[in-house]
Amino acid sequence: MKCRFAPSPTGKIHIGNARSAILNWIFCKQNNGEFLLRIDDTDENRSSQEFEDRIKSDLKWLGLNWDYTFNQSSRLEIYNKKIKILKNNKRLYPCFETEEELALKKKSLLSSGKPPIYDRSSLKLSEDEVYEKIKSGKKPHWRFKLDVDEINWKDLIKGNVTFESKNLSDPVLIREDGTLLYHLPSVIDDIEENITHIIRGEDHISNTAYHIQIFKALGSVIPTFAHYPFLTDDQGKGFSKRMGSLSIENFKNEGFENITLLNYFLFIGSSNNIEPINDLNEIINKFNIRNLSKSSVKFSKESLISLNQSTIKLFSFNDIKDKLNNLKDNLHKEFFWRFVKNNITYIHEIGTWEKLITTVNSYKDLNLDKNFLDIAADELPNDPYDDKTWDAWTTNIKNKTGLQGKDLFMPLRLILTGKSHGPELKYLMPLFDKKGILQKLGKI
Numbered sequence: 001m002k003c004r005f006a007p008s009p010t011g012k013i014h015i016g017n018a019r020s021a022i023l024n025w026i027f028c029k030q031n032n033g034e035f036l037l038r039i040d041d042t043d044e045n046r047s048s049q050e051f052e053d054r055i056k057s058d059l060k061w062l063g064l065n066w067d068y069t070f071n072q073s074s075r076l077e078i079y080n081k082k083i084k085i086l087k088n089n090k091r092l093y094p095c096f097e098t099e100e101e102l103a104l105k106k107k108s109l110l111s112s113g114k115p116p117i118y119d120r121s122s123l124k125l126s127e128d129e130v131y132e133k134i135k136s137g138k139k140p141h142w143r144f145k146l147d148v149d150e151i152n153w154k155d156l157i158k159g160n161v162t163f164e165s166k167n168l169s170d171p172v173l174i175r176e177d178g179t180l181l182y183h184l185p186s187v188i189d190d191i192e193e194n195i196t197h198i199i200r201g202e203d204h205i206s207n208t209a210y211h212i213q214i215f216k217a218l219g220s221v222i223p224t225f226a227h228y229p230f231l232t233d234d235q236g237k238g239f240s241k242r243m244g245s246l247s248i249e250n251f252k253n254e255g256f257e258n259i260t261l262l263n264y265f266l267f268i269g270s271s272n273n274i275e276p277i278n279d280l281n282e283i284i285n286k287f288n289i290r291n292l293s294k295s296s297v298k299f300s301k302e303s304l305i306s307l308n309q310s311t312i313k314l315f316s317f318n319d320i321k322d323k324l325n326n327l328k329d330n331l332h333k334e335f336f337w338r339f340v341k342n343n344i345t346y347i348h349e350i351g352t353w354e355k356l357i358t359t360v361n362s363y364k365d366l367n368l369d370k371n372f373l374d375i376a377a378d379e380l381p382n383d384p385y386d387d388k389t390w391d392a393w394t395t396n397i398k399n400k401t402g403l404q405g406k407d408l409f410m411p412l413r414l415i416l417t418g419k420s421h422g423p424e425l426k427y428l429m430p431l432f433d434k435k436g437i438l439q440k441l442g443k444i
Helices: 015-030 049-062 076-088 099-111 127-135 183-192 202-217 248-254 258-267 280-286 301-313 317-324 333-340 347-358 370-378 389-401 406-417 425-431 434-440
Strands: 002-005 034-039 068-071 092-095 141-144 150-155 159-164 172-174 197-201 224-228
Touching: 002 015, 002 197, 015 034, 015 049, 015 197, 015 224, 015 258, 015 280, 034 049, 049 248, 049 258, 076 092, 076 183, 092 172, 141 202, 150 202, 150 224, 159 202, 172 183, 183 202, 197 202, 202 224, 248 258, 258 280, 258 301, 317 333, 317 347, 333 347, 333 425, 370 389, 370 406, 389 406, 389 425, 406 425, 406 434
Parallel strands: 002 034, 034 068, 197 224
Antiparallel strands: 092 141, 141 172, 150 159
């Protein structure tokens, strides 16, 4: 089996088309198939190499490696051969109406309570009439003549889908300037590359009705289709494709883990609960495309953030140690990770904790009693420290000073971390050595 992801290099990958890439990729993984990346760059005015490079970079960061890739702009010769076949078979026919004329026809039909379906008036033109129009300088656009037939398919997500072709307008496949609209090169490429499964958003359902007839007109086997529902915001509204804050690049820059995004966008709106997973094979085994909802689902940034936080807690030291190489040498990196992973939402936040642990704060700036700190230094146990050290140390200080509660713990928290609140200090103690704490207490 073979699937494909076909982005247009006219902008960044956002959560909508990233979901398409993820679903196609994992479906191929589950079925030992091939995953093809097709760059739909037939729109020369809007396509750019910069966006193509960004798309590929974002896909690689997500972990979606493709078996091979190509650009539609390199395949015009193939398209022209198929176009010739369709023209010879009278499935593509020239039309000469202007946009204004078509708009008037549409308005007239709607005002009469009729569906705005193209009336096929251009089919009534004789070859001589077509010739004369072209000779006079008129450039035709080309429509695909739909067979009067019921179009149906069994969708992997939506179930049985049916269209009556008599209720559809013959789609324009070629513009007046000779450029191709999405439909024709897409279907031709799917035929040429033997694509077996096409997984895409529900906004393509009507396109699929057209495409099935084009597949048939070109004598091809029809692939299996799956149309997943849209993601919406908290108010149930659709997202703009140009929202940069919802681009994969932006999620990456914010600090989300790629496996968090894979997990969330695969299981949002499915019958599977979204649970933190840090193993890709577990995600692949858990996913079932038939479990996806048939209706739209709400995307929640808060849920994604929470999932990232929970996923990080699953990472062992071995999973993450390469990302800790830049930490200062006096930090016990494994102890540090065991502590910090429970107190961060993004990996880049470890830098804040490193600074907190290694920075020496002046007791004068913190308005702390020097006599108290002298006693704290005298009662400080020898290292190495563990999660029992804190209780032993504070008990000794309490016995010497008579202080307890906030009066005892707050000065120590301030001198150790520079902050008035944070995680339990007993879990922080193993990250220090005696020399480091004495430095903070102003004794070295």
